[in-house]
Amino acid sequence: MTTLAVWKFASCDGCQLSLLDCEDELLILADRVRIAHFLEASREVLPGPYDVSLVEGSITTPADAARIEEIRAASGILVTLGACATAGGIQALRNNADVAEFASVVYARPDYLDVLATSTPIAAHVDVDYELHGCPIDKGQLLETLAALLAGRKPDLPAHSVCFDCKQRHHVCVVVARGEPCLGPVTRAGCGAICPALGRGCFGCFGPADSPNGAAEAALLRATGMSGEDIQRFYRTFNVSAYGAAAEEAS
Amino acid sequence: MTHRNDRLIDVRGLARVEGEGAMHVRVRDGAVTDVRLEIYEPPRFFEAFLRGRRHTEPPDITARICGICPVAYQMSACAAIEDACGVTLPAGLADLRRLLYCGEWIESHVLHIYLLHAPDFLGYPSALHLARDRRDLVERGLALKKAGNDLVEVVGGRAVHPVNVRVGGFYRVPRPGDLAPLRERLRVALDQALDTVRWVAGFDFPDFHHDHEMLALVEPGRYAIERGVVATTGGLSFDVSRFEDHVVEEQVPHSTALHARLAGRGHYLTGPAARYTLSSRWLSPLAREAAAAAGLEDQCRNPYRSIVVRAVETVYAVEEAIRLIDSYEPPPIPAVTVPARAGVGRGATEAPRGTLFHRYELDADGLVTSARIVPPTSQNQAAVEDDLARFVAGRLDLTDEHLTAECEQAIRNYDPCISCATHFLDLHVDRG
Ligand code: SF4
Ligand code: SF4
Numbered sequence: 001m002t003t004l005a006v007w008k009f010a011s012c013d014g015c016q017l018s019l020l021d022c023e024d025e026l027l028i029l030a031d032r033v034r035i036a037h038f039l040e041a042s043r044e045v046l047p048g049p050y051d052v053s054l055v056e057g058s059i060t061t062p063a064d065a066a067r068i069e070e071i072r073a074a075s076g077i078l079v080t081l082g083a084c085a086t087a088g089g090i091q092a093l094r095n096n097a098d099v100a101e102f103a104s105v106v107y108a109r110p111d112y113l114d115v116l117a118t119s120t121p122i123a124a125h126v127d128v129d130y131e132l133h134g135c136p137i138d139k140g141q142l143l144e145t146l147a148a149l150l151a152g153r154k155p156d157l158p159a160h161s162v163c164f165d166c167k168q169r170h171h172v173c174v175v176v177a178r179g180e181p182c183l184g185p186v187t188r189a190g191c192g193a194i195c196p197a198l199g200r201g202c203f204g205c206f207g208p209a210d211s212p213n214g215a216a217e218a219a220l221l222r223a224t225g226m227s228g229e230d231i232q233r234f235y236r237t238f239n240v241s242a243y244g245a246a247a248e249e250a251s
Numbered sequence: 252m253t254h255r256n257d258r259l260i261d262v263r264g265l266a267r268v269e270g271e272g273a274m275h276v277r278v279r280d281g282a283v284t285d286v287r288l289e290i291y292e293p294p295r296f297f298e299a300f301l302r303g304r305r306h307t308e309p310p311d312i313t314a315r316i317c318g319i320c321p322v323a324y325q326m327s328a329c330a331a332i333e334d335a336c337g338v339t340l341p342a343g344l345a346d347l348r349r350l351l352y353c354g355e356w357i358e359s360h361v362l363h364i365y366l367l368h369a370p371d372f373l374g375y376p377s378a379l380h381l382a383r384d385r386r387d388l389v390e391r392g393l394a395l396k397k398a399g400n401d402l403v404e405v406v407g408g409r410a411v412h413p414v415n416v417r418v419g420g421f422y423r424v425p426r427p428g429d430l431a432p433l434r435e436r437l438r439v440a441l442d443q444a445l446d447t448v449r450w451v452a453g454f455d456f457p458d459f460h461h462d463h464e465m466l467a468l469v470e471p472g473r474y475a476i477e478r479g480v481v482a483t484t485g486g487l488s489f490d491v492s493r494f495e496d497h498v499v500e501e502q503v504p505h506s507t508a509l510h511a512r513l514a515g516r517g518h519y520l521t522g523p524a525a526r527y528t529l530s531s532r533w534l535s536p537l538a539r540e541a542a543a544a545a546g547l548e549d550q551c552r553n554p555y556r557s558i559v560v561r562a563v564e565t566v567y568a569v570e571e572a573i574r575l576i577d578s579y580e581p582p583p584i585p586a587v588t589v590p591a592r593a594g595v596g597r598g599a600t601e602a603p604r605g606t607l608f609h610r611y612e613l614d615a616d617g618l619v620t621s622a623r624i625v626p627p628t629s630q631n632q633a634a635v636e637d638d639l640a641r642f643v644a645g646r647l648d649l650t651d652e653h654l655t656a657e658c659e660q661a662i663r664n665y666d667p668c669i670s671c672a673t674h675f676l677d678l679h680v681d682r683g
Binding site (some may be wrong): 009010011012013014015017018020021022023026027030035041042043044060061064089090091093094097099101103105106107115116128136137168191194195197198199203205233237239 | 299305316319358366382389396412422511657
């Protein structure tokens with residue numbers, strides 16, 4: 001039986017919770033795989049190696065940098081879950097700041113902390129086989145990935161932009177119709193374009209799509225009245241540095 | 252049976268709590284000298300990086316503190332920012348917030364009852380193991396949890412980190428037709444919730460009582476969820492705006508974790524049992540009846556029975572959601588404008604795990620200049636450690652393995668949400 005392990009690093013638990021939120025599929029999945037390590041769900045911890053490891057969270061401490069190496073060595077296929085694990089998450093906002101100053105804002109004795117100056121994605125430390133984007137990930141994509149890995153095929157994960165999904169679902173474009181700033185044109189699909197469906201611009205929680213057109217997005221955002229600073233902040237939230245060139249061109 | 256006088260029990264990697272923690276117990280000459288519940292969740296610095304963000308951003312950002320109760324973070328953040336900007340929500344939008352919050356209470360409570368806590372009482376390492384013997388029970392729990400998630404999804408746009416919430420209200424309000432199928436699901440969920448109360452009421456509860464002061468929001472006339480005044484079982488009652496006058500966070504010598512205390516009074520407990528103890532009379536008749544049949548009195552001071560209180564609150568939340576859907580009329584506008592202004596705002600709501608307080612300071616442009624978040628887990632930590640010390644003292648003849656399991660169960664009584672405990676540090680003090 002395939003063994004499955006779920007690991008957590010710096011994160012909110014939302015991505016691994018998405019697995020427990022598969023209420024209709026959870027027991028079926030549990031019949032087909034042996035859940036060998038999933039602290040949020042079970043006290044039982046079975047020794048590795050593990051066929052599939054799901055990794056949530058980013059690397060923010062020296063101890064975690066060492067732990068991910070061990071997990072990689074014990075895992076057949078390693079899949080990262082969510083913006084934390086694929087892009088450093090919201091906690092990567094420290095990467096452009098002084099972490100000691102950050103710590104002093106939150107803690108009375110920051111000298112007790114043993115944290116890295118950065119929050120980095122898992123792929124910056126070890127080889128990753130598949131990445132699920134989103135803050136949080138999409139349940140459908142998670143199930144597709146697990147089903148594919150159980151069947152021995154590659155998961156079908158889109159690389160196109162949220163705009164495509166929006167059009168496919170006949171949502172009214174929030175930029176054209178309401179002048180709302182929207183990162184949809186440069187953001188990876190996967191969520192089902194749920195924000196534009198509510199009349200809200202995409203704020204990029206799935207991170208950049210493959211080969212985004214940064215220049216065109218820049219013009220679009222400026223046309224909605226955003227300043228360069230606004231645009232920087234818009235890009236730098238849930239996938240802080242992932243937008244890279246697209247963000248540069250835009251601001 | 253091992254019975255050593257001196258021992259150090261280290262439970263690394265506490266299972267089935269949100270986030271990761273550790274507990275340390277030190278015993279000297281047969282007496283418990285030190286108990287530490289420790290979180291080794293790496294700090295994420297939310298209060299630091301909220302500075303410089305616009306006043307519209309904290310609801311989305313602070314949701315990411317906890318994937319299990321994002322709505323609570325969104326609601327407390329909205330309340331605090333609206334307070335800073337001098338805006339009060341019209342009744343229709345406030346009701347919609349309460350409806351959304353009911354969804355989170357249901358999914359979070361049921362997650363805790365079925366997936367995290369009940370397996371302890373029944374001797375299984377997880378609900379998945381329980382499902383091998385009693386699939387029907389676990390299926391009932393998952394279905395009930397799903398009803399809560401569906402509610403959050405319909406009103407909030409997504410089950411984890413809802414995208415429809417904004418300062419001032421929502422991006423889009425549901426059409427009555429969106430809520431009709433939900434109502435049908437909730438009717439079924441109500442029976443499942445009542446069955447859940449009966450089920451957990453039959454568990455074996457250790458005879459254990461505490462006398463901590465308890466703190467929760469109270470809203471005379473109805474069970475407090477998304478607003479209220481702060482009240483304690485010791486007779487204190489104060490407005491949320493005075494939270495920081497009464498609740499002080501202290502650094503204690505044995506740990507870097509900040510412990511919240513009531514000024515001049517000491518540690519206290521927040522959470523379902525505190526809410527129930529302060530507000531049980533405001534529950535619906537059906538929820539009160541279920542509580543009485545489950546053996547709960549007007550107060551709950553046995554932490555093990557918190558699982559029964561969660562089940563009763565689930566009944567209440569399901570019923571309340573149905574009531575809110577029945578009286579729902581789409582508000583004329585999805586959100587009121589919240590113009591930025593310089594000021595300080597405070598907000599507190601009842602997260603499933605207890606009172607969650609936020610404070611923001613804004614400048615004239617609406618940029619956040621400082622933020623403070625006091626989550627339930629850090630408020631409870633001192634009281635939990637106190638309980639654990641007494642709990643362990645009565646069980647020193649158990650093997651380490653057995654005691655470990657019992658301590659884990661005891662900790663889960665409080666449903667500590669460790670990823671939310673933004674103030675917890677990982678420090679090991681070697682006292683030789
Ligand atoms: S990516 Fe978002 S939802 Fe997932 S763990 Fe990180 S903060 Fe939570
Ligand atoms: S539309 Fe954009 S911000 Fe909204 S959920 Fe999808 S990716 Fe995330």
